[in-house]
Each structure stands twice: as C-alpha cells, then as structure tokens.
Amino acid sequence: MPAALQITAASPDPALLDLPWHIPLEDWPEDLLAALPRGISRHVVRFVRLSGRVIAIKEIGESVAYREYALLRDLDRLDVPSVVPVGVITGRRAPDGEPLDSVLITKHLRFSLPYRALFSRHLAPDMATRLIDALAVLLVRLHLTGFYWGDVSLSNTLFRRDAGEFSAYLVDAETGDMHPQLTRGQREYDLEIARVNIIGELMDLEAGGLLRDVDDTVLVGEMLVQRYNELWAELTEAEEFSSADRWRVSARIQRLNQLGYDVGELQMTTDIDGTTVQIQPKVVDAGHHHRRLMRLTGLDVQENQARRLLNDMDTYRVATDQLGEDEELVAHEWLSEIFEPAIAAIPRNLRRKLEPAEAFHEILEHRWYLAEKAGHDVSTQEAVASYVSSVLPNRPDEEAILGLDTATLRAISDTDTEIGVQR
Amino acid sequence: MASVTFDHATRVYPGSETPAVDALNLEVADGEFLVLVGPSGCGKSTSLRMLAGLEDVNSGRILIGDRDVTDVQPKDRDIAMVFQNYALYPHMSVADNMGFALKIAGTPKAEIRQRVEEAAKILDLSQYLDRKPKALSGGQRQRVAMGRAIVRSPQVFLMDEPLSNLDAKLRVQTRTQIASLQRRLGVTTVYVTHDQTEALTMGDRIAVLKDGLLQQVGTPREMYDTPKNIFVAGFIGSPAMNLGQFKVADGKANLAETHIPLTREVLDSLTAEDNNEITLGFRPESLDTTTEGDVGAFPVTVDLVEELGSDAFVYGQLANKEAAQAITSGAGESQMIVRVDPRRPPLKGDTVWVKIREGEQHHFSPATGLRLPS
Numbered sequence: 170m171p172a173a174l175q176i177t178a179a180s181p182d183p184a185l186l187d188l189p190w191h192i193p194l195e196d197w198p199e200d201l202l203a204a205l206p207r208g209i210s211r212h213v214v215r216f217v218r219l220s221g222r223v224i225a226i227k228e229i230g231e232s233v234a235y236r237e238y239a240l241l242r243d244l245d246r247l248d249v250p251s252v253v254p255v256g257v258i259t260g261r262r263a264p265d266g267e268p269l270d271s272v273l274i275t276k277h278l279r280f281s282l283p284y285r286a287l288f289s290r291h292l293a294p295d296m297a298t299r300l301i302d303a304l305a306v307l308l309v310r311l312h313l314t315g316f317y318w319g320d321v322s323l324s325n326t327l328f329r330r331d332a333g334e335f336s337a338y339l340v341d342a343e344t345g346d347m348h349p350q351l352t353r354g355q356r357e358y359d360l361e362i363a364r365v366n367i368i369g370e371l372m373d374l375e376a377g378g379l380l381r382d383v384d385d386t387v388l389v390g391e392m393l394v395q396r397y398n399e400l401w402a403e404l405t406e407a408e409e410f411s412s413a414d415r416w417r418v419s420a421r422i423q424r425l426n427q428l429g430y431d432v433g434e435l436q437m438t439t440d441i442d443g444t445t446v447q448i449q450p451k452v453v454d455a456g457h458h459h460r461r462l463m464r465l466t467g468l469d470v471q472e473n474q475a476r477r478l479l480n481d482m483d484t485y486r487v488a489t490d491q492l493g494e495d496e497e498l499v500a501h502e503w504l505s506e507i508f509e510p511a512i513a514a515i516p517r518n519l520r521r522k523l524e525p526a527e528a529f530h531e532i533l534e535h536r537w538y539l540a541e542k543a544g545h546d547v548s549t550q551e552a553v554a555s556y557v558s559s560v561l562p563n564r565p566d567e568e569a570i571l572g573l574d575t576a577t578l579r580a581i582s583d584t585d586t587e588i589g590v591q592r
Numbered sequence: 593m594a595s596v597t598f599d600h601a602t603r604v605y606p607g608s609e610t611p612a613v614d615a616l617n618l619e620v621a622d623g624e625f626l627v628l629v630g631p632s633g634c635g636k637s638t639s640l641r642m643l644a645g646l647e648d649v650n651s652g653r654i655l656i657g658d659r660d661v662t663d664v665q666p667k668d669r670d671i672a673m674v675f676q677n678y679a680l681y682p683h684m685s686v687a688d689n690m691g692f693a694l695k696i697a698g699t700p701k702a703e704i705r706q707r708v709e710e711a712a713k714i715l716d717l718s719q720y721l722d723r724k725p726k727a728l729s730g731g732q733r734q735r736v737a738m739g740r741a742i743v744r745s746p747q748v749f750l751m752d753e754p755l756s757n758l759d760a761k762l763r764v765q766t767r768t769q770i771a772s773l774q775r776r777l778g779v780t781t782v783y784v785t786h787d788q789t790e791a792l793t794m795g796d797r798i799a800v801l802k803d804g805l806l807q808q809v810g811t812p813r814e815m816y817d818t819p820k821n822i823f824v825a826g827f828i829g830s831p832a833m834n835l836g837q838f839k840v841a842d843g844k845a846n847l848a849e850t851h852i853p854l855t856r857e858v859l860d861s862l863t864a865e866d867n868n869e870i871t872l873g874f875r876p877e878s879l880d881t882t883t884e885g886d887v888g889a890f891p892v893t894v895d896l897v898e899e900l901g902s903d904a905f906v907y908g909q910l911a912n913k914e915a916a917q918a919i920t921s922g923a924g925e926s927q928m929i930v931r932v933d934p935r936r937p938p939l940k941g942d943t944v945w946v947k948i949r950e951g952e953q954h955h956f957s958p959a960t961g962l963r964l965p966s
C-alpha cells in the first residue's frame with residue numbers, strides 16, 4: 170500500500186502534481202529549475218517554474234515544514250513583508266519506497282535581490298547602509314507585531330528596490346515564534362544574532378573575494394544595532410514636555426508618519442498640576458504611505474515607492490491647480506493621466522527589468538536629471554520617452570538574473586550555498 | 593564554569609492567570625548535565641528561556657555562579673544556546689568558521705588559534721581546520737557548529753530539544769555524542785526534552801516538571817527507583833509503570849481476587865483522607881509469572897505481545913472486568929504491562945497469573961499523590 174502524497178495548501182495548483190516529487194530535490198532535472206541566486210542555507214532549496222510563475226521549494230522535516238508554513242501565513246495576514254507560503258507536501262517516497270523529506274513551497278519573491286548578489290556588485294557608496302537600514306526597518310516591524318525571529322541574517326532576508334532605497338522581506342521563519350508581545354531580552358537577543366550573522370556573512374564574502382566596497386564588516390553589523398535602536402526609540406519611547414509645548418503632540422505624529430508609520434494609539438498623561446505632558450505611542454502600524462496610496466489608487470507598492478508616487482501626485486495637484494479638489498478625484502486623474510500612460514509606454518520586452526512602481530520612480534529621477542540639464546521643466550511624457558530609449562535598455566534584467574558576471578554567479582550560487590549541518 | 597540557580601523563579605505570561613513556571617527552585621552544580629523533562633506545556637522551555645534571558649522573571653531570581661543575572665541581557669550572561677541554527681560559511685575555513693565570533697569580539701589572533709585548536713582536538717576536527725566546510729561530512733559539519741559555541745568557552749550551555757528534527761537513528765547517535773562531549777568539556781549544561789528516555793540516558797540529574805511545578809529532581813536511578821509521586825512514577829520509565837487503585841482492609845491492598853500484604857509502616861502512613869485506599873505502582877519488570885493461588889497473584893488477559901528479542905512485553909488487562917479499570921499504565925486506561933520471558937511468550941487471549949516481586953512495589957497516597965515510606 171504506497172503512502173499517498175499529501176498536499177496542504179490554501180489553493181492548491183493542480184500543476185504541482187506534475188512535479189517529480191519522487192526525486193530528491195537535489196537531483197531535479199535542470200530544465201525544471203529557474204537559475205536564480207540564493208542565500209546560504211542548510212536545506213536544499215530550488216526555484217521551479219510553475220504555471221507561469223516561479224516557486225521556491227525547500228526540503229525540510231515534516232513538523233518544521235508545517236510550523237514554518239503556519240508562521241508565514243500569520244505574517245502574511247499581519248501584512249509583514251515576507252515570502253508568501255504556497256503549501257506543504259508530505260508523504261514523498263522514492264520509487265524504491267524510501268521516504269523523502271517533506272517540502273515547504275513559497276512564492277518566489279519577484280524582483281528580489283539576495284544579499285550575495287547585491288554585495289558582490291560594485292555598490293553605490295552608501296548601499297551597505299541602505300541594506301542595513303532596510304533590515305532594521307523589517308526587524309522593528311517584526312518585533313512590533315510580536316514576532317521573534319531567532320535566526321536573523323542576510324541569508325534569511327530578501328531585498329527589493331524601493332524608490333532608490335531598499336525594502337527587506339523575511340524569507341526564513343523556521344526558528345520564529347509569535348508572541349503577544351516581545352520581552353526586551355527577546356529583542357536584544359534577536360539583534361545580537363543579527364549582528365553576529367551579518368558580520369559572519371560579510372566575512373564569508375570577503376574570504377571568497379566577493380565583497381566589494383565594504384571595509385569594515387564588524388562596523389556594518391554594529392550599524393544594524395544602532396539603526397534598530399534609533400527607530401525603536403522613535404516608535405515607542407515616551408516624551409515629556411511642558412504643557413505650553415502642546416504642538417509637540419502633532420509634531421510627533423507627523424514625524425512618525427514621515428517615517429512611514431500610522432499612529433493607532435497615542436497615550437497622553439499629565440502630572441497632577443498639569444504643567445508637564447507625557448506622550449507615548451502605544452500602537453503604531455508600518456505602511457503609512459503604502460496604505461494611503463492603496464486607498465487612493467488601489468496601487469499595491471512598497472512604502473518608499475508609495476511615498477514617491479504620493480509626492481508626484483501632490484505636485485500634479487498643485488500644477489493642475491486642484492488644491493481645493495477632492496483628493497480621491499485628483500488621485501484618480503493622476504493615475505489615468507500620468508502613472509498609467511508612463512507604465513504603458515514601457516515596451517513589453519523591457520518590463521522584466523524593473524517593477525512598474527520602481528520604473529516610475531526612476532522616470533521621476535530621470536525627469537529631474539533632464540530638467541537640470543535643460544535648465545527648465547520637462548514633462549513626464551518626455552521623460553518617459555527618453556528613459557525608455559536611453560536608460561532602461563541598459564539596466565540588468567532584475568526579474569531574472571542580475572547583471573553579474575558568470576564567474577561571480579557561479580561563486581555565489583547553488584551547491585556552494587548549501588552547506589547544511591542538518592544531516 | 594559555574595553553577596546555575598533558579599531561586600523561586602516564576603514566569604506568568606501576560607494575559608494568563610496561572611504561572612507557566614511557578615516558584616522554581618533548582619540548583620545545577622558546576623559541570624553538571626541537567627535535563628528538564630515533562631509533558632508538552634509543562635514549562636520546560638519557559639524555564640530555559642528565563643535562564644537565557646529571553647523571558648522576564650516575574651518574581652524570584654536566577655543566578656549563574658554567584659552572579660544574579662535576573663536583569664542581565666542575554667548576550668551579557670555568558671551562556672551559549674547550542675544547536676541553534678548555525679550556518680556554516682562556504683568560503684571560510686573550518687578554523688575561521690569556528691573562531692569568527694572571537695574575531696568579532698576582538699580576541700587576539702594567537703589566542704583565537706589556540707582556542708580553536710583545543711576545541712578541534714576535543715571534536716576530532718584537528719586535521720580539517722584548514723579545509724572548507726564543503727569537504728566535510730554531515731556529522732563533521734555538525735561538530736563545527738558545536739565548535740563555534742565551545743571556543744567562546746561560555747559558563748553554561750543551553751539546549752532546547754536539539755534532536756527533535758533528526759530521524760530516530762541519528763537521534764540516538766547524536767544523543768550519545770552530546771552526552772560524551774559534555775562530559776569531556778565539563779561545561780554546566782541545561783538540556784530540555786519531552787522524551788524521558790533521552791532524559792534518563794543523558795542527564796547526570798533529571799528535573800521533572802508538570803504544570804509549571806517542579807515535581808522531583810534526582811539522578812536517573814533515583815527517579816526510577818524512588819519516584820516521589822504518582823506523576824513521576826508514571827512519567828519516568830519505558831514501558832511505563834503500572835498504577836493500581838487498591839482497597840485497604842485486613843492489612844492488605846485488595847483488588848478483586850488479589851490481596852497484597854502491606855507493611856505496618858505503609859499502613860501507618862495512610863490518613864483519613866485516603867479513605868481506606870492506596871495506590872500501588874509496579875513496573876512491568878517487577879512482575880513474575882506465577883500460578884493461581886499464590887499469595888498476591890493476579891490474572892491478566894493478554895491483548896498483545898510485543899517481542900523485542902531480548903525482552904517481551906504483554907499488554908493486557910486484569911481478567912476481572914469490573915476491577916480492570918482500577919489499573920492504568922502508559923499503555924492506557926484499564927491496561928497493564930508485564931515483562932515476560934521472551935523465550936516463552938504467552939499468546940493473545942491467554943490468561944497469565946502474575947505477582948509483584950518482593951519489595952518492588954511502590955506505595956502512594958491516593959489523596960496527595962505522594963510516595964509513602966516503605
């Protein structure tokens with residue numbers, strides 16, 4: 170009686186059944202695989218094309234697979250940037266009856282850039298800082314929702330371009346734990362794990378001659394701790410002032426908004442004679458600009474991209490003299506007059522280069538550059554045309570491989586990154 | 593190295609009425625391997641995480657050596673959580689993989705090399721130090737990961753179910769390796785598992801927890817031979833101890849046609865709350881087969897015989913159907929386990945007469961669950 174394959178998924182894709190589950194992942198035929206770079210891992214991980222998209226498959230023990238699946242679902246529900254789980258497959262057997270490990274399947278995060286690819290290229294001068302900033306933002310966000318990661322590392326994070334900055338996504342929830350609230354010890358320990366792992370990962374790239382533009386790996390690790398602590402303080406710490414300075418209440422809220430957070434609850438207390446006021450944010454939600462843009466236009470983009478798009482929308486509002494108009498109407502007009510035509514002007518064959526919102530961000534940058542050069546304003550339309558003909562074709566194809574030379578790609582790829590201690 | 597002390601350590605999770613760990617008092621001696629064991633949810637991991645600094649201690653204290661670490665941050669406690677997810681770095685040599693945390697801490701190169709070499713010797717990795725992790729076998733890689741914790745020479749190792757992801761065979765192997773390594777290093781170790789066999793085979797001493805309360809702490813032998821209460825009696829040992837509810841009359845423990853004489857001391861320690869009842873515990877290997885009519889003999893109907901080569905176990909129940917439910921074991925309600933001669937096992941459906949070997953029964957108060965002197 171051969172044990173049956175069991176698929177647990179919210180909406181199972183029947184095409185999953187066609188994959189060769191009876192073969193250990195390591196030995197899957199090349200033609201199924203998508204050769205995209207990955208981080209270091211103990212388990213075997215492969216990318217596979219399926220029904221017009223790419224999925225990530227990880228071979229892992231059954232109980233851990235279900236656990237990680239459930240945690241990723243929780244994170245997804247809580248809107249935390251993380252890879253999206255597809256399902257778990259158990260009951261795999263080789264033709265000779267030998268049981269094979271279960272697998273966890275996630276959606277491959279499109280346009281994501283693993284750190285090994287990023288750090289191996291010539292970086293813009295402050296690239297390392299930006300990546301670390303993105304990871305600090307992610308870690309603060311996870312901690313605010315009560316998620317203890319337990320294995321924070323660059324390998325367990327994916328980066329996506331976000332309007333010139335980066336956004337970080339969690340990719341490995343294996344050791345995580347959801348709590349109602351984290352203790353200071355849990356946060357500090359996560360930070361310490363992060364610091365040591367980041368330095369280790371950079372030292373590894375250094376040892377392999379793959380690290381460019383970073384002199385002091387230890388400093389980069391410490392930067393994370395510093396950025397995390399700064400952000401955490403801004404988001405959670407109490408602030409005290411004289412009751413005459415009540416403007417500081419709205420100033421704090423504004424500052425949090427600018428950082429990309431909505432304030433769900435702000436606690437305000439006064440001392441007995443009412444001379445000093447204390448305020449402390451109690452509930453803050455990341456994604457302030459993301460949510461606002463979503464509400465106005467239905468566009469689902471990353472935080473900084475949203476900020477950028479909203480800025481352009483505001484500029485449009487002023488330029489078209491619609492300050493008194495209803496915000497939603499203007500947003501609708503901006504979408505159909507500016508954003509959509511710009512994206513539509515990108516030829517189909519160049520669309521795999523960048524996400525639409527990121528391309529729009531670059532168009533805005535390009536417009537600014539053209540205007541500087543010309544000494545007068547340039548329309549978005551003109552900027553799009555120039556961008557499509559002179560900038561975009563030279564960009565690496567980020568949805569697929571990342572403009573790395575083949576030797577580097579080989580050095581950071583496959584067999585090299587899987588050095589499991591698991592078995 | 594150092595001792596570890598839980599001094600009335602208590603953790604109440606926010607939103608919960610009852611403590612997950614309730615006034616835990618426990619001393620782990622310098623160099624000792626202590627195993628925290630108990631059923632799921634009993635508070636093992638919470639106890640370990642309090643020691644690690646990951647959970648707040650709501651009342652009580654935790655000491656490492658003479659140092660009160662209750663409010664010290666995890667990274668400043670000089671402990672190592674072993675077998676956490678240690679990634680190995682492909683471009684770094686085995687030596688660098690083991691020593692890089694020291695390098696980050698600014699330890700001088702010569703000292704790093706010396707500590708790495710010492711650890712490598714203990715771990716049998718000396719000849720691999722200049723290789724890359726890729727050239728190592730799975731077991732050797734695991735030891736490199738272990739080496740990373742060792743070179744830091746922390747005061748205490750903490751391990752939380754480190755073997756739970758391994759298959760059965762590798763689990764037994766790794767269990768022995770960890771235990772012998774710990775003995776060679778002599779580092780104080782606190783180890784969490786829900787598996788009592790793991791606890792018995794690995795620990796110098798075992799602490800059994802239930803519902804956040806410490807039940808008993810002692811050597812494997814003590815836990816096995818003199819369990820302090822009914823819970824520990826039923827939890828430690830595999831297959832589990834049989835526990836029977838007997839009526840006390842005429843100086844005997846009585847259940848249907850079985851009458852087992854009790855000593856004066858046992859009888860005297862019973863109280864009015866026990867309501868003329870007593871709980872008797874007897875391990876499967878404390879039963880001898882005998883014949884009907886022997887004093888204290890009882891008949892067992894055989895449901896299943898488990899033959900293990902060197903041993904055979906009968907899973908059955910008391911032949912008297914009304915009385916059967918008074919006996920339980922790890923095999924379930926109304927179930928009894930008997931070790932029998934593997935060369936002459938009975939058949940399913942047979943009735944065998946068994947008797948508790950002289951001096952091998954355990955007595956407990958039904959009212960308090962506590963062990964009675966005997």
Ligand SMILES: Nc1ncnc2c1ncn2[C@@H]1O[C@H](COP(=O)(O)OP(=O)(O)OP(=O)(O)O)[C@@H](O)[C@H]1O
Nearest residue numbers: 207208210211212214225252275276277278324341
């Ligand atoms: N959904 C995904 N989208 C993009 N990349 C992915 C995805 N899933 C996994 N990866 C890549 O595969 C690598 C390994 O995956 P993962 O971290 O889950 O494996 P692991 O064996 O559990 O790692 P660890 O050794 O840290 O426990 C990641 O670093 C990432 O680069």
Ligand SMILES: Nc1ncnc2c1ncn2[C@@H]1O[C@H](COP(=O)(O)OP(=O)(O)O)[C@@H](O)[C@H]1O
Nearest residue numbers: 348349605612631632633634635636637638639
């Ligand atoms: N973060 C938490 N928040 C609330 N309750 C918890 C948390 N962690 C554990 N508990 C509860 O505390 C008790 C002990 O849990 P735990 O220490 O994990 O037990 P064990 O390790 O023995 O399985 C359980 O009842 C569990 O539900």
Ligand SMILES: [Mg+2]
Nearest residue numbers: 210324325341
């Ligand atoms: Mg990982």
Ligand SMILES: [Mg+2]
Nearest residue numbers: 341342343344
């Ligand atoms: Mg993992």
